Amino acid sequence: MPRILSPLFAAATYARWLHLLIGMVFAGVVLLVYPGTEGVGVLRAVVLGTAVDGVLLTLAALVPAMRRAEGVQARLLLMPVREEDIAAEPSRSWADRRRTALWLIGRVALGLAVGLATAQVLTVAVLLLTAPGRDRPPALYGHQLPAGAVGLYPLLAPVLMFGLGWLAVWAGRLQLAMAVRLLGPSPAERLAEAELRAERLLERNRLARELHDSIGHALTVTVLQAGAARAVDDPAFTATALEVIEETGRRAMDDLERTLVLLRESPGGPTTEQPGIDRLPGLFDTARAAGSPVEVWIELPEEQLPGVLSRESYRIVQEAVTNVLRHAPGEPVAVRIVARQGQLELRCVNALTGEGSRRGGGGKGLRGIRERAALLGGEATAGRQDGEWVLAVRLPLRLGA
Known part of the structure; x- marks a missing residue:
């Protein structure tokens, strides 16, 4: 009824x-x-x-x-x-x-x-x-x-x-x-709607990677610095560790605010500068302060890299260094960034010890690196080679070519 x-x-x-x-x-x-x-x-x-x-x-x-x-x-x-x-x-x-x-x-x-x-x-x-x-x-x-x-x-x-x-x-x-x-x-409208949904999904994934890389790096450095300061019990070292924690936290807050602005879709709101490859020295200094020696070789052309390539390269190196600090703290890191034959080659190498010897290749960070490289038309590989963990990324210098 x-x-x-x-x-x-x-x-x-x-x-x-x-x-x-x-x-x-x-x-x-x-x-x-x-x-x-x-x-x-x-x-x-x-x-x-x-x-x-x-x-x-x-x-x-x-x-x-x-x-x-x-x-x-x-x-x-x-x-x-x-x-x-x-x-x-x-x-x-x-x-x-x-x-x-x-x-x-x-x-x-x-x-x-x-x-x-x-x-x-x-x-x-x-x-x-x-x-x-x-x-x-x-x-x-x-x-x-x-x-x-x-x-x-x-x-x-x-x-x-x-x-x-x-x-x-x-x-x-x-x-x-x-x-x-x-x-x-109509079929054309359905296709346009599907493309719009795909673009939104890609943008959400990109923002998720940004947050993962930035906040993950900041938390890793903060935990390592705090633990080292407590273990060493040296006032001078503790002061340096607190400075590193403060600077790392400030950068993470800037990245978080920039990402939230994008999520709110408020173009008139406050924005922060996109981190680029010029910010790498600060990243390496933070890793050294956390106890991991970093050797760097950078050979780039005099002309400035495209903005998106510079930004994504920074995030890739940031995630690579963060993985080293998380899985092999204190181990030396060798970073090589070279532009040749129309490609930008990023290579990060560290020894496999402790937790790093059990590390696999399916983490979210490595997956994010592969996604970044694929979106730029490049490729990324990561794995064990002769007792070392090697991350190698190749990106085209001329995007869309």
Whole structure:
């Protein structure tokens, strides 16, 4: 019983019913203007009115904004499960205009049928309800109702209203299906939406890598410095460790604020400078202060590296150094950055000792390095070689070449 009655009390049913009746109103207005209701036969009026409706609706569908207007109205009154199933964009092709024309004609035709049925059922229901109070039984469609059962006629009115309600339910569902079919996103719009979702996903992944690399590095350095200061118990060393912790924390806060600005999508908000390859000396000083000697060879061209290449190179080296501090603290690190033969080669080598001897190649940091390299058209490898852990990254100097 609830499954039979609940659709009759749903807000969507009456919103869709209203949407259907709007189509009947349009057809009625056109019929009153031409061919009119006087001196014209019913059949001829219906044929002429239908022809005029079809022409006007087809012409209206040629206007690109009509598809947007119909889509917005359908989303509001037809109440689809997912709004994106009905497009709210103007027509961009003749296929969109053709589908809009079919939608308009189908909407008006179905609305006219439901509207006429609604008017007829309501009229009959009123006549049945008022039959006992009349001097004689009412006539329906030229036929006089029997007088013997006049007291039972009011009981038929709820049955008619129940049928009318379910007619509205099924007609509304049909109208919604037509809207999804004819006003739904075109293949080009679906492709554009998929590309937009992919871009957003890539941006979210990039921001996640930024946070992982920056905050992970800061926490690693902070933990190592705090532990070393407590173990050494030297006031001078403790003061130096606190300075390193302070500077590392400040840089991490800058990176966090910059990332949050991007997440808030507030271009007018405060921003911080993107870290680039020129910030590497500070990174190496932090690693040395944490107890890991760092040897560096940098051979770069005089011209400045592209901004995105400089930024991603910094993050790659930062993650490599962080992994060394986390898995092989205190071990020497050799970093080589060379530009030759149209490629930027980044190489980070450290000895495998302690936890580093058990390190695998599937961590989030290494996965992030591979993703960064792939997005720039390069490649990254990491693994054990002759008792050492070697990370090698190759990136094209001319992005997109």
